[in-house]
Amino acid sequence: MSASATSLPGTAGETSGQPLLRIEDIRKSYGELEVLKGVSLTVAEHQVVAVIGPSGSGKSTMLRCINRLEEPNSGRIFLGRDEITARNARLNELRRNIGMVFQQFNLYPHLNARDNVALALRKVLRQSKATAYATAEKTLSRVGLAEKFTAFPAQLSGGQQQRVGIARALAMEPKVVLFDEPTSALDPELVSGVLAVIRDLKALGYTMVVVTHEMGFARDVADHVIFMDHGQIVEQGPPAQIFSAPKSERLRDFLSKGLGH
Amino acid sequence: MDNIYRYFFNLDVMRQSLPFLLNGLWLTIGIALMVIACGLTLGLGLAVVRAFQIRILNIFIIAFADIFRAIPALVILMLVYFALPSVGITFSSITSVVITLSLVLAAFSLEIFWAGITAVNPGQWEAARSTGLTFTQTLRHVVLGQAIRMVIPPLTNRTIAITKYTAIASAVSVPEILNQASTQQAQLANPTPLTLAAILYILMFLPLVFLSRYLEHHYGKGR
Amino acid sequence: MDQIISSYFNLSVLRQALPYLQNGLILTLWLSISIVPLAMIAGLVIAMLFDLRQKWLNALLVVYIDLFRAFPPLVLIIFIFFGLPFLGIRFSEFVSFVLAATLNGAAYFGEIFRAGIASIPRGQYEAAVASGLTPLQAMIHVVLPQAIRNVLAPLTGNIIELVKATSLASVVAMPELLRSARIAQGNTYNATPLIAAAVIYLILLWPAVRLASRLERRAIARR
Numbered sequence A: 001m002s003a004s005a006t007s008l009p010g011t012a013g014e015t016s017g018q019p020l021l022r023i024e025d026i027r028k029s030y031g032e033l034e035v036l037k038g039v040s041l042t043v044a045e046h047q048v049v050a051v052i053g054p055s056g057s058g059k060s061t062m063l064r065c066i067n068r069l070e071e072p073n074s075g076r077i078f079l080g081r082d083e084i085t086a087r088n089a090r091l092n093e094l095r096r097n098i099g100m101v102f103q104q105f106n107l108y109p110h111l112n113a114r115d116n117v118a119l120a121l122r123k124v125l126r127q128s129k130a131t132a133y134a135t136a137e138k139t140l141s142r143v144g145l146a147e148k149f150t151a152f153p154a155q156l157s158g159g160q161q162q163r164v165g166i167a168r169a170l171a172m173e174p175k176v177v178l179f180d181e182p183t184s185a186l187d188p189e190l191v192s193g194v195l196a197v198i199r200d201l202k203a204l205g206y207t208m209v210v211v212t213h214e215m216g217f218a219r220d221v222a223d224h225v226i227f228m229d230h231g232q233i234v235e236q237g238p239p240a241q242i243f244s245a246p247k248s249e250r251l252r253d254f255l256s257k258g259l260g261h
Numbered sequence B: 001m002d003n004i005y006r007y008f009f010n011l012d013v014m015r016q017s018l019p020f021l022l023n024g025l026w027l028t029i030g031i032a033l034m035v036i037a038c039g040l041t042l043g044l045g046l047a048v049v050r051a052f053q054i055r056i057l058n059i060f061i062i063a064f065a066d067i068f069r070a071i072p073a074l075v076i077l078m079l080v081y082f083a084l085p086s087v088g089i090t091f092s093s094i095t096s097v098v099i100t101l102s103l104v105l106a107a108f109s110l111e112i113f114w115a116g117i118t119a120v121n122p123g124q125w126e127a128a129r130s131t132g133l134t135f136t137q138t139l140r141h142v143v144l145g146q147a148i149r150m151v152i153p154p155l156t157n158r159t160i161a162i163t164k165y166t167a168i169a170s171a172v173s174v175p176e177i178l179n180q181a182s183t184q185q186a187q188l189a190n191p192t193p194l195t196l197a198a199i200l201y202i203l204m205f206l207p208l209v210f211l212s213r214y215l216e217h218h219y220g221k222g223r
Numbered sequence C: 001m002d003q004i005i006s007s008y009f010n011l012s013v014l015r016q017a018l019p020y021l022q023n024g025l026i027l028t029l030w031l032s033i034s035i036v037p038l039a040m041i042a043g044l045v046i047a048m049l050f051d052l053r054q055k056w057l058n059a060l061l062v063v064y065i066d067l068f069r070a071f072p073p074l075v076l077i078i079f080i081f082f083g084l085p086f087l088g089i090r091f092s093e094f095v096s097f098v099l100a101a102t103l104n105g106a107a108y109f110g111e112i113f114r115a116g117i118a119s120i121p122r123g124q125y126e127a128a129v130a131s132g133l134t135p136l137q138a139m140i141h142v143v144l145p146q147a148i149r150n151v152l153a154p155l156t157g158n159i160i161e162l163v164k165a166t167s168l169a170s171v172v173a174m175p176e177l178l179r180s181a182r183i184a185q186g187n188t189y190n191a192t193p194l195i196a197a198a199v200i201y202l203i204l205l206w207p208a209v210r211l212a213s214r215l216e217r218r219a220i221a222r223r
């Protein structure tokens, strides 16, 4: 895992790297309600993309379409050369290349931290128990939980739980990691610890898509910011442009309603 | 297919056996209502007594609950009907069934009511006692209501399950539905009366099953 | 007092009845260890099929569950023993009884496991499949372990009920514990064998009954 030279901070990150994740015109409706009205997006290797927008604008839905927790009604999604949305896609194999971190952590309460991380290693990658545990411990240490291997989720603070959630996603060595408001369920004093972990991951060259309400974080860490509203990408660009010189009325409106909610 | 019709849905046989089965139905309903009334009353009463934490009484109450939950109802019925007469205590078959199932329901409902009483937040006791209510007043006006509301779903399920056991009355020749159906089946050499019995049972209990689903939904989710 | 001892706790009668009781107990145990796992597996399958969320399949499963919950097990047993032969369908007594009890037990287990699975937040399943587990793996390693923990109380209760339901086999003349005790009672004109059978059931199921009430209390307190 080498810190990549291509993920230089600032606007340089904008265009660098091979396209890794490609979303082409996806649409999604729940009955009458059209939640995604044709969303297209390309994420380059080593790029960090922040997705912002008002509540109900379709951010989570877009993210969940990427690993097909939701089925888009139309449009195509590619990870490298593989089409995720293909009818015969080998979903389980594709999904292990896409890590996901949830707002509510979704840790398995009946398993301790190490087993939370090791489960997919053992069942999907068929690693031996010893190998899986070694990987799990290494990954947990990396997110600052070296002392908590055998703690159960209920014994951990929200911030620690979310770091286990991140370790669970990282352990599979995914090509891209999706974060759905990873800090929204946390007490304010625990937010910075989790954001620091994500910042470290960027330094290590991870490709990430982060839905967030933390505008300060988006501005500092993202290479590229997407503003969604009413199921569409209204505006996108480097953080400097999005936050300092918003073009659209809706984005200006959104930003003026208070940075960081 | 023809055979299924002839042996299980034979209209002639149905017509002949229906009056007998309906007699059985009323008897089953009567027994069931008696059992529910006696069983739940006794169960609630014992749970309340248990709340007073009188050592010796509690030993008996717990023993009663355990014994009547562990021994199958049919075994208890046999004891009541065939064994008690040895010491000169004789009940009619119907009374034996009512006694048996009432005791079983009492044992189960006692445990459920008691679980409800212990589950009421201790703060409720403290609050009520601090306003000067006595133990008994607190139990009666504050705790029991909450406890009962909490246990409605498991209580309904259990009551239905035990009430269904009225069918064991046929084993001591009480002429309830199943007994009537078996007799008719033997007499008419056709199992259609059994189908009829099945239909009657379903008509009788399906609404209760729906009720329990509804209650489960209504009370079960309110965590 | 003497009369009670000689009619209910008569040692010489007990000695005579012992071989019967022993054989009866063995059949009761065989029935139990056939029925409980079969019904449990069937119930688990029902609950997992439920989770596929296919509209028609689910409707069908609900009909199955509710019908068999509305149906007294004894009625089902009589139906299978005396009804099916008219269609030329003949199983051995053992198989017939296991079939009836499994059909009945599976409905209850199905409903229990279904409720257990429904009690687990969807995010658990999503987190598991998002990390590459197949839906079946997610069910087995993530959802079920939690679901089962949530329904331990009704699960234990239902196992006890199924074991007790083996006593219904006596009605169709299968020489399980109760029937054997009744035979011994007839031979000796003494109720001691019946008491002995009751005591055997008590010993067999008492630990489970204790466990069930502990679990139930915990489950109700969690609401």
Ligand SMILES: Nc1ncnc2c1ncn2[C@@H]1O[C@H](COP(=O)(O)OP(=O)(O)OP(=O)(O)O)[C@@H](O)[C@H]1O
Binding pocket: A030, A033, A035, A053, A054, A055, A056, A057, A058, A059, A060, A061, A062
């Ligand atoms: N399973 C569903 N069924 C019906 N409607 C849904 C479902 N999931 C989401 N929606 C609707 O889709 C819209 C977009 O939801 P989504 O969760 O993607 O928004 P979001 O941008 O993530 O909002 P938030 O910031 O509050 O998380 C909302 O109007 C929501 O009510």
Ligand SMILES: [Mg+2]
Binding pocket: A059, A060, A061, A180, A181
């Ligand atoms: Mg969201």
